[in-house]
Amino acid sequence: MASNQGVGSSNLSGRTNYHPWKRPYKTDRKEKRLSKTGAKVMARLLLQGEIPRSEIRDIANVKQRRATQIIKELLDAEIAWSKTAYGPLRLNLSVDMATLLFPELA
Numbered sequence: 001m002a003s004n005q006g007v008g009s010s011n012l013s014g015r016t017n018y019h020p021w022k023r024p025y026k027t028d029r030k031e032k033r034l035s036k037t038g039a040k041v042m043a044r045l046l047l048q049g050e051i052p053r054s055e056i057r058d059i060a061n062v063k064q065r066r067a068t069q070i071i072k073e074l075l076d077a078e079i080a081w082s083k084t085a086y087g088p089l090r091l092n093l094s095v096d097m098a099t100l101l102f103p104e105l106a
Contacts, residue, residue, distance in 0.1 A: 037062060038073045045080060045091045046101075052088045 034042065037060040044059050045051055051059070057067040071089065074080040079097065080089040091097075098105070 034077060034079070035070070035073060037066070038070050038077075041070055041074060041089075042079055045074075045089065050088050050090045053082075053086065056089070 041051070041056055041059055053067075053071060056070060057064055060067060060070055062070070071080075074089065075082070078092050078094070081092045082089055
């Protein structure tokens with residue numbers, strides 16, 4: 001007799017588990033992780049030094065709401081900073097950030 005698998009059932013044996021790629025960073029409160037899209041924007045910040053907020057949506061290939069969350073994530077982690085609430089994001093080159101980015105220099 002044929003198997004009784006319906007349209008909604010699926011075979012999970014051949015699929016791999018999804019593990020999001022995240023980068024750790026530390027704050028005064030606790031250690032957190034940077035999302036994959038946040039890491040993509042951070043890499044662009046390393047190359048350019050400054051990114052207009054409007055370009056983050058295109059860099060990460062996400063919708064506006066997610067782009068806003070990525071901006072908040074970078075600002076909260078002190079990876080980026082901005083002079084104004086709507087100004088471009090700039091790479092934060094503090095001593096703490098330098099040891100995180102370049103651990104072999106210390």
